Amino acid sequence: MSAAACISFHAPTTSVVVAAASAMATAAEAAAADKIITSMKEEEEDTHTAAGRGLVRRPRAVARRLACDRRALGDGFALRRAIGRPELDSLDPFLSLDEFEFSPPAGFSDHPHRGFENVTYMLEGGFSYHDFSGHKGTISTGDVQWMTAGRGVVHAEMPGGRGVQRGINLWINLSSKDKMVEPRYQELTSQDIPAAESDGVSVKVIAGEALGARSPLQTRTPALCLDVAMRPGARLRQPVPPGWSACAYVIDGEAVFGADASAVGAHTCVVFGGGDDDGGCDGVAARTTDRASARFLLVAARPHGESVVKDGPFVMNTREEVEQAREDYRNRRNGFEMAAGWTSDHAAATAAVH
Structure with a gap:
């Protein structure tokens, strides 16, 4: 562009x-x-x-808006998909972005991953997990888990309590050089996520930097992930490096992005243009009207510009690499060794009931 x-x-x-x-x-x-x-x-x-505005002189235009309808997928699970749908299959390096609702009896029993980073950010309730290395626990409202699957992870994911648990799930592709790195978990409680406030704008910095606050998370793919809350009449200009892909997902309320005249409401994904290296755009602009507040997730990251082959839980660069991942998981090798004889607490509890 x-x-x-x-x-x-x-x-x-x-x-x-x-x-x-x-x-x-x-x-x-x-x-x-x-x-x-x-x-x-x-x-x-x-x-x-205005909050953050002095650092951005050429905000990006809005390239497209996508309404994210709620879809029920089985008993106890529903999602609103922003990225990873026919109209927006991916936004390099983002593979998917979902707002999900999770409640018993739904759950994802023992399953593998390879080749990407999986981010879970809880908006309401809790999310429990257990993996084949013994890493387990629950993240609660406002907490984040940034998992680098790398060469291989096998885990289970379950609702962390009764009733509806709600959150954001984001898949970020890894570059070819990082596909086979060792897995890593980074978790921050709500209180440990750096936050800043200025002129009616409050930001929780999950990854990257905003309003002088910087996240301690170290991402394999350079990325920005912000939970932004704006009071009525507030303005924000957030720096985003040229060449990075960027979008905003409105969680609650309504906001105006770029030079658009009309506001977008909850459960809408706004994709920003002007991400090419020579475009000269240096950030994103957002504001609220005098009548409504807004909360949105702003994500941006440096694209890889590489071929992508997605097949279920594996994301690689070629079909051959995906088939190799399946073989490695099937034979418990090359990153999946710990899966041999392992069963998650969640799967074991379910088996005991039945």
């Missing part, structure tokens, strides 16, 4: 406008010039006082 996709906020300097005004012949023209000068001064002041 070219620089035309960006929204330029550059304007003539005040001194240039003053010089033009002094050359005007009539009082009416001079009055009009004074009005322009006042407006520009207000815009300049606004640029430096």
Whole structure:
């Protein structure tokens, strides 16, 4: 996408406008010039006082909006899919982005993964897990788990309590050089996620940096992941490196993105353009109207520009690599050795009941 996709906020300097005004012949023209000068001064002041806005001069335009309808998938599980659907199969390096609802008896029993990072961020309730290395626990409301599956993980995932558990699940592709790294878990409780607030904008920095706060998470693929809450009438300009893919998923309320005139409501995914390296766009702009607040997840990451083959729980670069992953899991080798003879607590409990 070219620089035309960006929204330029550059304007003539005040001194240039003053010089033009002094050359005007009539009082009416001079009055009009004074009005322009006042407006520009207000815009300049606004640029430096709104939360985060002073760091972004060319926000990206909105390339598309996607309404994310709720789909029930079996008893106790439903999702709203933003990425990983026919209209948006992927957004390199993002493979999927879902808002999910999870309640008993639903659950994902013992299953493998290879080749990507799996991020679970809880909005409400809890999420329990147990993997073949003995790593187990529950993340609760506001907590995040950033799992690098790498060469292989086998785990189970279950609702962390009674009633509906709600969260965001994000799959981020790994580059070819990182596909076979050792698995890693990084978890932060809600209290440990860095947060910042300015001018009606509150941000929890899950990954990356915003409003001077930086997350301790180390991601294999350079990424930004923010939980943004905005009061009515608030504005945000968040830096995003040129060349990175970026989108926002509205969780609650309504917000206006880029130069759009109309707000988008809850359960809508906004995909930003202007992500090419020579586009000149340096961030994302968002604001709320005077009548409504908003909460949205802003994610961005550096794309790999590599071929992708997705097949169930495996994401590799070629069909042969996917078949190799299946063979490795079937034969408990090359990263799946610990799966031999292992059963999760969740699967064992289910077997005992039946």
